Amino acid sequence: MSKSIPPLITSSTVDKQQRISFLKHMLMAREFDLAMQRLNRQGRAFGGVYSQTGNEATSVGSASALGPNDVLFPMHRNIGGHFVFGQELDVLMKAFLAREGSLMRGTDGTGHYADPQKRIYGNISHLGAMIPVAAGFTMASKLRGEMCVAMTYIGDGGSQTGEFHEAMNFASVQKLPLILIIENNQYAYSSPNSIEFACERLSDRALGYGCHGITIDGTDVELVYETCMDAVNRARNGEGPTIIETITMRMRGHAEHDDFSYVPKEQLAHWQLMDPVDRYIEHCIAKKVLKKSEIDSMRESIIQDMRNAIDAVIDLPFPPAEEAFRNVFMD
């Protein structure tokens, strides 16, 4: 493991407004995460609470490369993408806390919801399952002569599923506009990469499928954005899918019940210095995108928004029990 901290890039494809938007969405992702952790400790959130701390640059940078006709199939550590796609905080809180008004009516939780108007289709718990689904979504557009790029995600663990392989091969054969981000955050639950795979770079698999593949620093939001823009452009040109491996670190346990004592302290200390949010704040100050005071007040207002959303949702009732018996089938 390299101990050097690479400087963040300043992408020529990014303007000031985009930088502000990257920063804002990364801060929202981080603060949403912290809010969920607090709710979990207070016993007010139940089920799995999956921290995405460390993943902000990957989820925000990638989703920001998509256009209004594209579609996002996020995974459980991609809350940043939901914000990029304009999802409202109270919609997320109702979903995560399974309160009345949840888009899932309490039948499921976390980010598993779908919101077709916002062009977000959540995941299921079975890793890799949504990759073929995302591929098929783009295929339907293609059949109608339309263009819709799908971006979806998987981890260093989920990359070992059969559906990953089948879907990427299928998408490559069909030259579908699909982008798969592999968030290599070093651990699949408690399993380090050495248990999960033997290849050097997970993006090397692209060679086997006949699609594009690249491995990048997943903590640099502008690098992630720029790389994803290249992939989006290729996809729109009919050049098929891209696999982008983003190297990151899962800074907490698999979920909040997990004390992640299996992660060496020095590894966490190194990645703490690589923090995508802290480094981008410094970067924006250095590049005179925003002053420190402006960033502080942006963060304060985000924190207040989180509090307001929690206050608005936490006392809502759970959905009525009758919901359990509805919608097994659609009419």
Add this chain to the structure above:
Amino acid sequence: MPVMTYLEAIADALRIEMRMDESVFMIGEDIGTYGGAFKLTKGFLDEFGNKRIIDAPISEAAIIGAAIGASLNGMRPVVEMQFMDFITCGFNQLVNVAGTTAYRWGIGVPMVVRGPAGGGVGANPFHSRNSEAWFVQATGLKVVCPSSPADAKGLMTASIRDNNPVVFFEHKGLYRKIKEEVPEGEYIIPLGKARTVCEGKDASIICYGSAVHMAVEVAERMKKEGVSIEVIDIRTLVPFDEEAVIASARKTNRVLITHEATLTGGFAGEISARITEKAFNSLDAPVKRVAAFDSPTPFAPTLEKAMLPNADIIEQELRELLLY
């Protein structure tokens, strides 16, 4: 009315729906140029082109998953499993993604996964299975098992137009074995409506798929002795026409249930339980079941014949039922 085989009737329904609805397309292995392993889609590629008849790699999970994604994006895919046995390779997609989407998202996933199932043709354990009961318990999936050409056509039309995922079990042994008059043009049979194949008063045989033909043969044999047997083809397992089955049980007071699938955990158990719960007072004898022996479907003809149910076994069990 034109006379069609079971296979031709299914192809007819697919062709008519594809002509009428641009959102219907097909995906599967060897369905295009080759026309499918059983030639069910012969000529489809020429008529509909390679955008709507998609030859896919041997990746059942990707095929079913891509169909789900296409369905979420406004299409009505029809997936061919080359053999229904291979549906196991796409099980996760079908059960965990397709089967839960309406419940979790309130979004319908109109799609049909269809293909040849069933034994009796000297295939092997991996080309002969009757796995319909697995999908009954999966929740969120409709399960269709047609027994006749006309039913196969009408039920296929209904399955394509349904807003939910439908698993459609075609019996490969029936593909070219049976022919009958099939209504021309658009023809729909609603899912969840059983068919009274023949009326009777002395006992009922409840069945579906290939077992319907065995049941009818037994009913004809019994008729010669003056015994009147009612044969009810439930046609679809989900939704299940409980009303028709209970009515028949109340009418004849003796019920035998038969299917080609294995006995334990098979759908006959569910039907039997419903009859016992709702028509116990009408029964003159315990409900009987005739199904396959609880094993994989063996290869050699002697073994396979021994393992699967047949008309002789049904007749023997029915005679015991009548004497009880």
